[in-house]
Amino acid sequence: MAAQETVDHKYVYDFAEGNKDQKELLGGKGANLAEMTNLGLPVPPGFTITTSACQAYLATGSEPAGLADQVGSHLDALEQAMGRTLGDPEDPLLVSVRSGAKFSMPGMMETVLNVGLNDRSVVGLARQAGGSAGSDSASDSDRFAWDSYRRLIQMFGKTVCAVPGEDFEHALDDAKRAKGSDLDLDLTADDLRALVDTYKKIFRRHTGRDFPQEPREQLDLAIRAVFESWNAERAVIYRRQERLPAEAGTAVNVVAMVFGNLGTDSGTGVAFTRDPASGTQGIYGDYLANAQGEDVVSGIRNTVPLQELERIDKKSYDELLDYMARLERHYKDLCDIEFTIERGKLWMLQTRVGKRTAAAAFNIAGQLVDEGLIDLDEALHRVNGAQLAQLMFPRFNLDHEFQPVATGIGASPGAAVGKVVFTSARAVELAGQGEAVILVRRETNPDDLNGMIAAQGILTSRGGKTSHAAVVARGMGKTCVSGADKLDVDIPAKRFTVAGETVNEGDVVSIDGTTGKVYLGEVPVMPSEVVRYFEGTLDPEQADVLVRAVHRIMTHADDRRRLAVRTNADTRADAARARRFGAQGIGLCRTEHMFLGDRRELVERLILASTDADREQALAALLPLQRADFIEIFREMDGLPVTVRLIDPPLHEFLPPLEQLAVNVAVAQERGEAAAREEALLAAVRRMHEENPMLGLRGVRLGLVIPGLFAMQVRAITEAAVAITESGGSAFPEIMVPLVGAVQELETVRTEAEKIIAEVVGGSGVEVSIGTMIEVPRAALTAGEIAEAAQFFSFGTNDLTQMAWGFSRDDVEGAFFWRYLELGIFGISPFESIDRDGVGRLVRIAAEEGRAARSGLKLGVCGEHGGDPDSVHFFHEVGLDYVSCSPFRVPVARLEAGRAAVETAGSDSR
16 A cells, blocks of 8 residues: 555645645644644544645545545554554444644534444444443443434534434434433433434435445545535635635545543543633633533533633643643644543644634734744734724723623624624625624524624624634634523524513624623724724823734834835825824825815806806816815825825716706796706706716816816915925925826826926925826836826726726626625625736736836825735735825734735745
């Protein structure tokens, strides 16, 4: 068999052959099992089938050549190491078959435990445990053996053969009901033997065959089922949510079973080396005596805190703490550990870098720097902009009298308010209608993923910090309260009762994922401490640990980043907030927003002007208003650059709708009333009506068609800059011409603008630069020509995305994007994160050709992509000078710009 592995591709690795750096090949679970084995920790023997085997299987629908022989060879070695044979009737070896992708996907793929059990080996398993499964006694060992067998049939049936899981669950509930109990542990060996017979009948009814008795057949079918679970609906949804690659595939880990359900001296648990919710150092986790691992994560039984293990089994507790400390030092990070105790023997089943909340991420990064385990560059790498954005969300304002009706475990922080729903489908339905919802369950399972994504928060009556709800919610940044056991949740009736109150579907509740408290009704929210810090109203030295950690990492990000960060702001208030948030100027001031509201009538006068005198009169009325606007903004941005985009409205935004005008005119005529203004407007609207105004008379085209419009704005901008300078301030205006597609358009506008600027500036010393937005594909492809007339480019990636893809954002996001995401055509909306291959290539071409034509050409981006974490990394890579985004996203962009610089430096050093 060893020779076979040299001939064929190597698909199977013993744990001793791998290490933690082979996650791409062995998956995260397999790589970490190998690492723990090499560290000398007590890991049950086993082997890993690689992700390449999964990829080959999914590509062809059949196992790759050589895989079966390699599995057989490693199974032989495993049997020799354990001194047992798979499924042996006298002394059976049992194995678990577990998924393990490169990236952690908790609960999204399949696991099958107790593989190797059948009608004969269940007898041997009982003997191993100390009894005889054939006897009539209800001994613990008999009970254990038959419980293990029923678990295998249930997991195998659901996972491998698509038997509806609820059929098994109903049968289990019936058995407990007949016993007058709610607990699995109250079922005797005889009860479980009868349940196994019931499960077999369920299996045969759905599959048309008996439950397979051949152990190797069980193993092979389980391996294939794990492969296929990579493309299960919930796994696909999770990858899409977390932006994980669809082609990676999962590894499969075959591990000798160790049992936590052999009695009170056995158990299973999950441990964290630090609190995954806050990052606080200490002992965190859950333990469940006489149980298997899925009992902990499913939340079907309430666990005890890990500290209780010291009282239950001090020897195992002390060993566990030693291993936890060793693993954290080795991985230099928070570790999430699964373990089992089998009759006093501690086994380490898994470790991984643990998922954590946003607050914990910042706190842990700072702690590890203080402990000398990582440097500030690595600390910056360990956090991200999405986490920072979560920390900026509001929290509950409890200054008023709000009494919680229940307190559970704060499993994932945040303040969530919404209408109660009890099913995933209902959560998706109401969220699709714009409602905020709280998903309430006894406990969640992987099938609830869609509802968890749709909900503002998750509330469960069972489970702890390591339950499915808690782990998945933390990974998604969703607020979660788990284990609120005072809630009596009745899913079929769509209600829960607590503290004498009945809460029905549609009623509003508020949940606090930090304290675990549950409130009836809507609790008001208040700004987060992190926002107060960014706004300058909270001294970081006087703030809590989290704010100090954020301040420390943000300071390092600012020191390391090359990209400047500006803001998109059209008002004095926005400009002031953005500057407090660290903006280094304005990258986009949209002047068309200044014409809305009370000034709309002046724009109507301009559009309706039938003579030069009428038009000049309207422009003269607009000039002082525009000048005042720019004075306010320049004053707020004193000393920093301000890029002002000349007016770029689709005209329909400033005129009444055609249909409404037509009706008003018709009604007035019917009544014999004068409607001269409406008739003139109707004529103008009909004259200017466009089927697609986003591709029509706007931007530079409007400035060229309406004489004096751009000239008025250029004069207002320049006069405002001079006024600021003369009052002792400094202004650095950059005039941006929108929607340019040909250099001749820009040259025409620039020629007129430079004459006005020279006239207004005089000897004031004010410098005004002129550039353009690159938002039309032709502009990107002729950037070399356009750069000869432009002092800067700013990429308008919103319009560039629309035009490159050929669709309108306003029309298509609700129309078909959901289907494109579902089919995997989009991994994420191209309006949310830049399409690197298409739109990104246009940006890269324009940047390279623009700078080749004009050295020192300033390059920025002002679409909302400027605040998207992944897009910021792309803009750093392309070599832009700055990104610009909405004020609230400025800190996110600052952080990501620093991370991009650190990661580029790390890549270069390698």
